[in-house]
Amino acid sequence: MKVIFLADVPQVARAGELRDVSDGYARNYLIPRGLAALATAAAVHEREEQRSATERLRAKTIEEAQALAGRLTGTTVTVKARAGKQGRLFGSVTPADVATALKAELGQDIDRRRIEFAEPIHAVGTFTATVRLGADLSPTVTVVVEPA
Numbered sequence: 001m002k003v004i005f006l007a008d009v010p011q012v013a014r015a016g017e018l019r020d021v022s023d024g025y026a027r028n029y030l031i032p033r034g035l036a037a038l039a040t041a042a043a044v045h046e047r048e049e050q051r052s053a054t055e056r057l058r059a060k061t062i063e064e065a066q067a068l069a070g071r072l073t074g075t076t077v078t079v080k081a082r083a084g085k086q087g088r089l090f091g092s093v094t095p096a097d098v099a100t101a102l103k104a105e106l107g108q109d110i111d112r113r114r115i116e117f118a119e120p121i122h123a124v125g126t127f128t129a130t131v132r133l134g135a136d137l138s139p140t141v142t143v144v145v146e147p148a
Helices: 023-030 040-071 093-108
Strands: 002-005 019-020 034-039 078-079 088-093 115-117 121-122 125-131 141-147
Touching: 002 023, 002 040, 023 034, 040 093, 040 115, 078 088, 088 141, 093 115, 093 125, 093 141, 121 141
Parallel strands: 078 141
Antiparallel strands: 002 019, 002 034, 088 121, 115 125, 125 141
16 A cells, blocks of 8 residues: 555664655555555645745745855954953853844844854954854854954
8 A cells, every 4th residue: 555654664664755654554554543644645735836836935045044144254343341451351252242243244133043152252362163053054253252
């Protein structure tokens, strides 16, 4: 019996796959638990429509990420922080601080969890931060820390 898997079933199939399974397995296990649906012509057509919509969305997301990576590459942001006489900060510069500075600079929100430092920033100076955008896109941003 041909079925379309609605959820991942370990060692059998992934969600969205069209597979041929035994009748009893489909009738008694997969279909009652909502793991698969009978592969009718309408269901197969709907699956193809869904797959094409997902591909279009993925392509659009990658295109937007590439555009953002182009804008981020070479960007320099300035973060003001309280510092002592020797240039040591009272605390540190966090990814949230850099995300706020990037929003002010570019006008676009960037999730703070996507910003990474090579090492923690505890002093005044110039540092680099990497922004992970996915799809192998990781532009580097220069962070200038100045005393407030």
